Amino acid sequence: MKDLEDRIERAKDGLLEELRDFLRMPSVSASSEDPEGFRACAEWVREKLEAAGAQAEIMETAGHPVVYAEVGSGEKTLLLYGHYDVQPPDPLELWKTEPFEPTVRDGTLYARGVADDKGDVMARIQALRLYTERHGEPPFRLKFLIEGEEEVGSPNLDAFVRENSDRLTADACLWEGSLRDRTGRPEVYCGTKGLAYVELRAKGPDHDLHSMFGGLAPNPAWRLVGALRTIKDERGEITLDGLHELADPPSESDLAALEAIPFDESSLKASWGVESFDRDLTGVDALREYLLAPTANIAGIQSGYTGEGSKTIVPSEAFVKLDFRLVSGQSPDAVVKLLREHLDRRGFTDVEVVDLHGVEAAKTPVDSPVVEQAVAAWDDVGREAVVYPTIGGSGPTALFATGLGIPTVMTGAVANIDSRIHSPNESVRLDDYFETLAYFVRFFERFGR
Amino acid sequence: MKDLEDRIERAKDGLLEELRDFLRMPSVSASSEDPEGFRACAEWVREKLEAAGAQAEIMETAGHPVVYAEVGSGEKTLLLYGHYDVQPPDPLELWKTEPFEPTVRDGTLYARGVADDKGDVMARIQALRLYTERHGEPPFRLKFLIEGEEEVGSPNLDAFVRENSDRLTADACLWEGSLRDRTGRPEVYCGTKGLAYVELRAKGPDHDLHSMFGGLAPNPAWRLVGALRTIKDERGEITLDGLHELADPPSESDLAALEAIPFDESSLKASWGVESFDRDLTGVDALREYLLAPTANIAGIQSGYTGEGSKTIVPSEAFVKLDFRLVSGQSPDAVVKLLREHLDRRGFTDVEVVDLHGVEAAKTPVDSPVVEQAVAAWDDVGREAVVYPTIGGSGPTALFATGLGIPTVMTGAVANIDSRIHSPNESVRLDDYFETLAYFVRFFERFGR
Structure with a gap:
């Protein structure tokens, strides 16, 4: 197997230069400053795909184009x-070297986008x-x-996938976004949680x-506390009518995968204080x-006077973001409906439920062929992968995993847990980069068998 | 009895001019702009008292002086x-005439302080x-x-009363702050509620x-909801251990007084929407x-993200103002202690209780001689007073009623419910003013019998 690693070793300089060219293009989707530069980046990617032997094209969306x-x-x-x-690279002053001038220091390459997702x-x-x-x-x-x-929430991906669903059929999908853990083990994620974001x-x-009218005037903050106490019980368990019944129960393989995850509780607690x-x-x-398991998280709550000291009012309004x-x-959608019914059933018909954002969960069984291949290909490059049945976060993977029914796995970790994704001094270790390159070759070899 | 009214009628112009002189002085205690003007106002009051035959003096405090x-x-x-x-007169642009240039329109006198308390x-x-x-x-x-x-919270009155308690002894005290209701009936208040203002x-x-860590990370907003749910039950009744046991039960006379209060529920609800x-x-x-009854009012609550749209975080901190x-x-003080013990008993030892402000309740029995005199003196001027055993608000009356044990009553309503106290276009009806003047003469006559 060593011939692949040798081949990469010999080609390293050129491969790195090519990556650096990609990283020099400031393709910040949140900025509208340089639309031509942005499109030039898409064109550059298209050309690289053509040069690698693919038929590549720019496909328009209502926003920035897709390279397909x-x-x-x-x-x-x-x-x-x-x-x-x-x-965006801000805050610029915290970067040790220019975000769009990729720089190697101590075997690590620093640039905006190097870890996510260029x-x-x-x-x-x-x-x-x-x-x-x-x-x-x-x-x-x-x-x-x-x-x-992607960095502005993939606002047009849903429409793109629906319009091109015939072209996008596949037996398996490799997603971006995995990491290496602190011991260097690559993580393979088999699903993402869904999200229902509401405001009450x-x-x-x-x-x-x-x-002075506090005993007589209806207080909206107390009203919310009243509604919230029906959503979790005194022990902190979620008590939203029907929520648990909707859940697909975890499989035996999911539970076995959990047992195999090295979980450093004390480090995590320490990192949170x-x-x-x-x-x-x-x-x-x-x-x-x-x-x-599902969560019911209070992301924000506000009512009344929240400044210094004591102001004595009955507030007019209150809201909580869940x-x-x-x-x-x-x-x-089903969960928002459950919530409305749950509140109505308890007399909280006056509490408005505003549906702010929804994302479907995505779940590929941990014993799917694509997961097995993903793990085996890591084995091929000498790495023992850690398989997560899902992660705690959410993402657009459901467009493919649930919407198109494609088994989808997040694998291929150029990034590591210290890669400072979305932060200044974003980085990737060069050894990890070239190992991941070899990993994808191995994955293609396995997929082709 | 008509001779008094005739006497006032003849003197009206002079009495009004004197009041207008008082109102022209911008004695805004919250402003430090014109300390000499402020002191000149105190001196003016002292001189008026001397001219009325009293021995009057300016007594210093750590803040603005008292006229005694x-x-x-x-x-x-x-x-x-x-x-x-x-x-303060702000916002100035909402005044129809200058706040410190007292102006009569349609039998009503407009000026800052005319209703409260000049x-x-x-x-x-x-x-x-x-x-x-x-x-x-x-x-x-x-x-x-x-x-x-008074308008900055009487920060030095407590010390003043304690230092001069020998001088301040009395059999009865007439407080400021009463009103006439919408039908013109003067209200007589026999007490104020106490206040414990805390932040959890x-x-x-x-x-x-x-x-993504919402199921695992301790959420301080949920923690507060958990604490708050122990303070009121599902029906909204206060369940703070020991609070109700501390309360002096209302007397038969208090309850009878309640029955006699004309309570226009629909107007009040309509005014609150x-x-x-x-x-x-x-x-x-x-x-x-x-x-x-006591209240447990949420005056403010805040945690996490409270801007537009959806930001997915587990907040680091949460607080509620009660x-x-x-x-x-x-x-x-006893109530704050109860609250601490109540929370500790339920495992909320981690929830901090910050004592921000406290005021003692004050209560003079509705069948006290001073209350009877206050009502009878209103009778003398042809008005049927409404007696409130207490009001919903709090104030420094307890310094006298509770601290010095002086039966204290709020009576003498130059102001009415539309007097816009603390707001632009503060006003008093001239008829009410002169009737209240006669009322105080009658009260002195009764007190002297």
């Missing part, structure tokens, strides 16, 4: 999702080139979908009143809650 | 409390003059305490976390809750 490419032929199809846009995109394109050099055109259909709006709003008097987890959860119970992270089976 | 005066002799002593300072102070001084003109020096000891810091603070992680009172209270139950209005027997 196909190569190879055969019965099976592999879809790769990534993005060429990056976060390193990943470049490694996959270079892997296709190396694969083709070794084996010719892939004996399977390989599709690249590289969007330009209560109204009291039509203007703030003197609190807390003595214990919520409800004093520990060990596998804590992991199960984190990865396989985000429910959801597991497979718990569709956000 | 005594006149008359006899076994009984009556103390009058008022203040010569006023609220009208009241002037009426009492003019009443002393008229009384003396008719009867000579009062056959009782009459004391005036006119402070200059909860801590979660030492920085805001991504809400609400359909119903808290807990659907109505009638005497609502009045009893408003006037004779004001407890207290009835006689419920000392604020």
Whole structure:
């Protein structure tokens, strides 16, 4: 197997220079300052895909364009999702070197986007080139979908996927976004949680009143406390009618995967500055809650006077922002409906439920072929991967995993837990980058078998 | 009895001019712009008291000075409390005429401070003059305490009262601050509620976390909801351990007084824009809750993200501002202690209780001689007073009523419910002013019998 590593070793300088060219382009999707430069970045990616032997094109959306490419032929199809846009580099003064002048220090490459997600995109394109050099055109259909709006919430991806669902069919999808843990082990994520983000709003008097009327005037903050206490019980367990019933129960394999995750509780608690987890959860119970259970999180709450000292009023309004992270089976629309019914049933018909944002959960079984291949390919490069049945966060993976029914896995970790994604001095270790490049070649080899 | 009214009628122009002189002085205690002008106002009041036959002096405090005066002799002593300072006139653009250029329109006098409290102070001084003109020096000891810091919370009154407690002894005290209701009936208040204003603070992680950790990270907003749910039950009843046990039960006379209060529920609800009172209270139950029961009011609450849209975080901190209005027997210090013990007993030892402000309740029995005299003197001028056993608000009356044990009553309503106290276009109807002047003369006559 060593021939691949040798080949990469010999080509390193050129591969790195190519990545650095990609990183020099400030493709900040949140900025409208340089639309031509942004489009030039998409065109650059398209050309690189063409040069690697793919048929590549720019596909328009209502926002920034998608770069789409196909190569190879055969019965099976592999879809790769990534993005060429990056976060804004601010605050600039915290960067040790220019964010768009990629710089190597101590074997680490620093640049905006190197960890999220240009390193990943470049490694996959270079892997296709190396694969083709070794084996010719892939004996399977390989599709690249590289969007330009991930960092602004993929506002047009849903429409794009729906309009192009015929083209996007695949047997498996590799997503971006995985990491290496602190010991260097690559993590493979088999799903993301869903999200129902709502605001509950209560109204009291039509203007703030003197609190001499506190026993008589309806208080909207107390009203919200009343509603919230029906959503979690005294022990902190979620008591939203019907929520747990919607959930697909975790499989035996999910539970077995949990047991195999090295979970450093004390480091996590120390990094948060807390003595214990919520409800004093520990060990596998804590992991199960984190990865396989829904949440009902208060992300924000406000009512009345919140300045210094004491102002005596009955507030006129109150609101709370709640985000429910959801597991497979718990569709956000269904959960918002449950919440409305739950509150109505208890007399809180006056409490408004505003549906702010919803994301479907995505779940690929941990014993799916694509997960097995992802793990085996890490084995091929000498790494023992850690498999997460899902992660705690949410993302657009459901557009493919749930919407198109494509088994989807987040793998290919150029980044590590210290890569400072979205922050100044974003970085990737060069050894990790080249190992991940080899990993994608190995994955293609396995997928082609 | 008509001779008094005739006497006032003849003197009206001069009495009004004197009041206008008082109102022209911008004695805004919250402003430090014109200390000499402020002191000149105190001196003006002192001179008016001297001119009315009293021995008057300026008494220094750590802040603005008190004007103190005594006149008359006899076994009984009556103390009058008022203040010569006023609220700032802002926002100036909303005044129809200059706040410090008193103007009469349609029988109503507009000026900052006319309703709170210069009208009241002037009426009492003019009443002393008229009384003396008719009867000579009062056959009782009459004391005036006119402070200059009421509008900034009387920060030095407590110390002043303690230092001068020997001088301030009295058999009865007339306080400022009463009103006429919408039908013109003067209200007589026999007490004020106490106040314990606290902030509860909860801590979660030492920085805001991504809400992917929402099932695992301790959430301080939920922690506060957990604490708050132990303070009121699902029906909205206060469940703070020991609070109700501290309360002096209302007397039969208090309850009878409640029954006699004309309570226009629909107007009050309409003025707040609400359909119903808290807990659907109505009638005497609502009045009893408003006037004779403690409250546990959320004056403000805040945690996490409270801007537009959806930000997914586990907040690091949360706080709630609670004001407890207290009835006689419920000392604020005792209530804060109860609250701490209540939370500790339920495992909320981590929730900090910050004691921000406390005021003692004050209660003079509705069948006290001073209350009877206050009502009878209104009868003398042809008005049927409405007696409130207490009001919903709090104030420094306890310094005298509770601290010095002086039966204290708020009476003498130059102001009415539309007087716009603390607001632009503050006003008093001239007829009400002169009637109140006559009222104080009648009160002195009754007190002297």
